[in-house]
Each structure stands twice: as C-alpha cells, then as structure tokens.
Amino acid sequence: MPGSGTAAPRRSLVALFGATFFELCGIFVFAPLMLFQLKARGLDSTAAGAFAALNWAGVLVATPFASTVVRALGTRRALLLSGVVPVVALAGIQASSQLGLWALLYAASGMAAALRWVLSESLVARLAPAAHRGRMMGLFSTMIGATFMVGPALLAALLARGWSAHQAGWMALLLTVLGLVMMFGIQAPELAAAAAGDAPDGAATPAPRPGLAQALQGTLAALRGMPVVMATGFVGGFFEAGLSGALPLWGLSLGWSQAAAALLVTVSGLGSTLAAAPAGELADRWSVEAMRRSCVAACLLGALLVPWVSLPGGAWLAWPLVVAWGAAGAALYTLSMVEIGHRHTGQGQGVALVDSTAVLVLAYTAGGMLAPAVTGLMIDWAPRFGLAAALAAVALVGFMRPGAPLAGARASP
Structure with a gap:
C-alpha cells in the first residue's frame, strides 16, 4: 500500500507528541502546587526552593546515563519507565505527608524526566523524515513550550473554581497517567541496536550492555x-x-x-x-x-x-x-x-x-x-x-x- 511504510512512524510521532504534552502539563500543574503545600506546612522560601531544585538535581544526575538505561532495558521499556516513575512519584506525594518521602520521590521524578527528555528528542529525530526533521523538531519544541503555559493556566483555573491544592494534585496525576497510556501507542525503534552487519544473520541485535564507566565514556565522546x-x-x-x-x-x-x-x-x-x-x-x-x-x-x-x-x-x-x-x-x-x-x-x-x-x-x-x-x-x-x-x-x-x-x-x- 503506498505510504504504508511511513504510517507507523507518523502514528508513533503523534503518540509521542501526545504523551509528552499530557505528562508535562501534569508536571507543570503539580510543581507550583507542591510549593504551595510546602509553604502551607511552614517551610520558608529558601527551603521550598531547595526542595524544588531536587527535580533539576535528578535531571543532572541521570542524564549522562540515559544510554545505559536504554541498553539495559531497550528503547520501549526505557520510555515506559520514564512515564511510570512520574506517575508513581506524584501518587506517592499525594498519598503521603512525609517530607522525606516527598524529597525522594521528587528527585526520582527528575531522574525520569531526564530519561524522557533524552529519549523523546532522540525518537523525534529518528522517526521524522530526513527532509522534514527540522519541522518536526521545531513543532516538538513549540509543543513543549506550550506546556509551560497550559499547565499553570489550568492550575489557576482549577484554584479559581474553588479546588483545593490537594484536589488539583489529583488532576495533575490524571494528566501524567494519560501521558503514560499514550506511550503505549509509540512503536519505538531500538536505539540500542548494533549495525545490521554485526549480527551473523544480518539482523540488528542489541548492543552490549556497558557499565557506568563506559556510559560516561560515551558521553565524553x-x-x-x-x-x-x-x-x-x-x-x-x-x-x-x-x-x-x-x-x-x-x-x-x-x-x-x-x-x-x-x-x-x-x-x-x-x-x-x-x-x-x-x-x-x-x-x-x-x-x-x-x-x-x-x-x-x-x-x-x-x-x-x-x-x-x-x-x-x-x-x-x-x-x-x-x-x-x-x-x-x-x-x-x-x-x-x-x-x-x-x-x-x-x-x-x-x-x-x-x-x-x-x-x-x-x-x-x-x-x-x-x-x-x-x-x-x-x-x-x-x-x-x-x-x-x-x-x-x-x-x-x-x-x-x-x-x-x-x-x-x-x-x-
């Protein structure tokens, strides 16, 4: 069928765009909410800001090891992991009042965000047609930028309608769950596969699983x-x-x-x-x-x-x-x-x-x-x-x- 060879990548791109949009909207609804709740519990601005920085700390720590996770789990399972962890983290924070657990879960969410960030950008670059790669990357960046506005705007609307911070947190969780569900529609190419010529039968095979030192060497390279x-x-x-x-x-x-x-x-x-x-x-x-x-x-x-x-x-x-x-x-x-x-x-x-x-x-x-x-x-x-x-x-x-x-x-x- 004409064009059938491009139908699967196109569907995967649509699913990837949708999954990223809903998950990030959920994250950007939840992040201000958590600060509000921390302030309500008596933390000063410095402590609350340091708490929020845990998410970025998770991103910095995990980013160099993205390829290690992809090699160990495969592209599809690594992508699903990046969607599961935020759902678990937000659910845990919603269900608990222990600040120590909140800190641990929020840092873990940042580490998953690093994996999602690297994988989603890589997959858009891989799935997009070569002649339109710039268009797809630009649209993806625009969509991500829109979530910075949509998430806080949705939160403002919910609070204006009388929702409590805790109730709005469940809406944030629902959005991340929706993003996870949409990830199942992504037919992700195996990014950790070796070249076809490396396999005896000419088929692509998973590359060897390196340790952390090899992963850092790949990042430096x-x-x-x-x-x-x-x-x-x-x-x-x-x-x-x-x-x-x-x-x-x-x-x-x-x-x-x-x-x-x-x-x-x-x-x-x-x-x-x-x-x-x-x-x-x-x-x-x-x-x-x-x-x-x-x-x-x-x-x-x-x-x-x-x-x-x-x-x-x-x-x-x-x-x-x-x-x-x-x-x-x-x-x-x-x-x-x-x-x-x-x-x-x-x-x-x-x-x-x-x-x-x-x-x-x-x-x-x-x-x-x-x-x-x-x-x-x-x-x-x-x-x-x-x-x-x-x-x-x-x-x-x-x-x-x-x-x-x-x-x-x-x-x-």
Missing part, C-alpha cells in the same frame, strides 16, 4: 565529537531557560514594579514558543550553520543594546530584546537537535544519538542553571553594564568555529 553543537546548546539554555530566572531582577534594577518585572518572563516565553517551529522549518531549507550564527549574533547584538534600556525613554527597548533572546535561545536548541539528528540517525547510530542528545540536554541545563546566578551577580556589581557584559560573554561562546563544516539542512534519506 559525544562532547568531544560535537563541541560546537554543545556550545550552541549552552548558549540556548542560558538565553531561553536561564534568563527567565534573571529577568525579574533586571526589571527591578531598572526601577520597575514587580508586576512589570514579572511580565518580562512571560514575554520571553512567548518569544521562545513562537520561534522554535519557524526555526525548524527554515533548518530544512537553509544552512544550519548560517542560522546558528545568525541567532548567536542576535543574542550578542541584544546584549550590546542593554545599557540603552536604562537611559531616559529607553525602557521600551527591553521588550523587543527579551522577545529576541527567548526566540534565539529556543531556535539555538532546535538547531542543535536538528544537527544531532542529521549526524546520528543512520543504522547502528542509536546509542550515539542518545549520548549526543544527553550531552546537549546537559549543556542546555547547565546554561539554564548558570544564568540566574551569573546575571544576578553582574547586575549587583554594575547595574547598567553588568548584564550586558555577562550576556555578551556567553554569546561569544556561540561563535565557536567548527573543526569541519556542519551538515547541511538536508540529510540523505
């Missing part, structure tokens, strides 16, 4: 093999995810109200959400390298314009700058993932695809975690020029030149 892509991911994480934690501080340093300063985060998120899909679409048609440099140049130009915001009549400039930073950061991450997909979606490249995606996630996360601390320090040190200096220095990292030309926008089928 991915870092050495694609330093430009990883530097780009770092810059993207700094400007997209990280600045969201620093923009309110910048607004306050300009003398703005808390409401106006907080609105900068929303505007940055809008830029991120709107940019990913067009960036992916253009990556199917233009040079990935040229687009990468254009996005980095936009980050650098915006950094150099920061001092003008504090001049009389210059406050309006903050809004387009914030939109541009969010858009450029999202585009840089999408372009990095497209490049990884072009390089590592051939036969026997599954483990390399997972390892490279894991290193990109680490680079992006590192940029996101570093940005609030560095920019906050620089704003205190030099209110007018500190932020500009910090952003410009990070943008310059993105101008790292590749040792060899990056792949073009299209890959051979």
Whole structure:
C-alpha cells in the first residue's frame, strides 16, 4: 500500500507528541502546587526552593546515563519507565505527608524526566523524515513550550473554581497517567541496536550492555565529537531557560514594579514558543550553520543594546530584546537537535544519538542553571553594564568555529 511504510512512524510521532504534552502539563500543574503545600506546612522560601531544585538535581544526575538505561532495558521499556516513575512519584506525594518521602520521590521524578527528555528528542529525530526533521523538531519544541503555559493556566483555573491544592494534585496525576497510556501507542525503534552487519544473520541485535564507566565514556565522546553543537546548546539554555530566572531582577534594577518585572518572563516565553517551529522549518531549507550564527549574533547584538534600556525613554527597548533572546535561545536548541539528528540517525547510530542528545540536554541545563546566578551577580556589581557584559560573554561562546563544516539542512534519506 503506498505510504504504508511511513504510517507507523507518523502514528508513533503523534503518540509521542501526545504523551509528552499530557505528562508535562501534569508536571507543570503539580510543581507550583507542591510549593504551595510546602509553604502551607511552614517551610520558608529558601527551603521550598531547595526542595524544588531536587527535580533539576535528578535531571543532572541521570542524564549522562540515559544510554545505559536504554541498553539495559531497550528503547520501549526505557520510555515506559520514564512515564511510570512520574506517575508513581506524584501518587506517592499525594498519598503521603512525609517530607522525606516527598524529597525522594521528587528527585526520582527528575531522574525520569531526564530519561524522557533524552529519549523523546532522540525518537523525534529518528522517526521524522530526513527532509522534514527540522519541522518536526521545531513543532516538538513549540509543543513543549506550550506546556509551560497550559499547565499553570489550568492550575489557576482549577484554584479559581474553588479546588483545593490537594484536589488539583489529583488532576495533575490524571494528566501524567494519560501521558503514560499514550506511550503505549509509540512503536519505538531500538536505539540500542548494533549495525545490521554485526549480527551473523544480518539482523540488528542489541548492543552490549556497558557499565557506568563506559556510559560516561560515551558521553565524553559525544562532547568531544560535537563541541560546537554543545556550545550552541549552552548558549540556548542560558538565553531561553536561564534568563527567565534573571529577568525579574533586571526589571527591578531598572526601577520597575514587580508586576512589570514579572511580565518580562512571560514575554520571553512567548518569544521562545513562537520561534522554535519557524526555526525548524527554515533548518530544512537553509544552512544550519548560517542560522546558528545568525541567532548567536542576535543574542550578542541584544546584549550590546542593554545599557540603552536604562537611559531616559529607553525602557521600551527591553521588550523587543527579551522577545529576541527567548526566540534565539529556543531556535539555538532546535538547531542543535536538528544537527544531532542529521549526524546520528543512520543504522547502528542509536546509542550515539542518545549520548549526543544527553550531552546537549546537559549543556542546555547547565546554561539554564548558570544564568540566574551569573546575571544576578553582574547586575549587583554594575547595574547598567553588568548584564550586558555577562550576556555578551556567553554569546561569544556561540561563535565557536567548527573543526569541519556542519551538515547541511538536508540529510540523505
């Protein structure tokens, strides 16, 4: 039947998009709820914030070992594990009042989030047609960005209707369960399979199961093999995810109200959400390298314009700058993932695809975690020029030149 060869990957992509959307919506409903409940139990903001950071700590700890889990369990079971753990974690937190158990479960949920993040990005890159890989990666990034808004908006609606925090928690759990159910519709290719020629009968076979040391070696090999892509991911994480934690501080340093300063985060998120899909679409048609440099140049130009915001009549400039930073950061991450997909979606490249995606996630996360601390320090040190200096220095990292030309926008089928 014509087109039947592409029907299964298309259905799997739809299921993967749906599973990720519902699970992340559940997570983003639950995360603020947990903070509300911690505050209600008497924890101060520092303790509650440290508690919330356990999720990110889980992501950082688990990401380098994603390929180890995939090799040990296989792609499909590893993917299902990444969906089961958040369901169990949220259910345990809902059913218990022990903060120690909450901490353990929330950290475990972060570790599962790392596996889901790496696997979902890898599978979109593998399942998408080569000629439209940028489009699929861009749409996937846009969908993920939408969950950042849909989850909190749903929570606000539930609380406005009189739901208690505990009742809204069950809705969050229901959404993660729905995401898990949709995972069963994903026909995941075996990313841990060796090349077909390695098997006596020519069939693909699972690759040997390495220990943790070998997994770290694979992560380091991915870092050495694609330093430009990883530097780009770092810059993207700094400007997209990280600045969201620093923009309110910048607004306050300009003398703005808390409401106006907080609105900068929303505007940055809008830029991120709107940019990913067009960036992916253009990556199917233009040079990935040229687009990468254009996005980095936009980050650098915006950094150099920061001092003008504090001049009389210059406050309006903050809004387009914030939109541009969010858009450029999202585009840089999408372009990095497209490049990884072009390089590592051939036969026997599954483990390399997972390892490279894991290193990109680490680079992006590192940029996101570093940005609030560095920019906050620089704003205190030099209110007018500190932020500009910090952003410009990070943008310059993105101008790292590749040792060899990056792949073009299209890959051979």
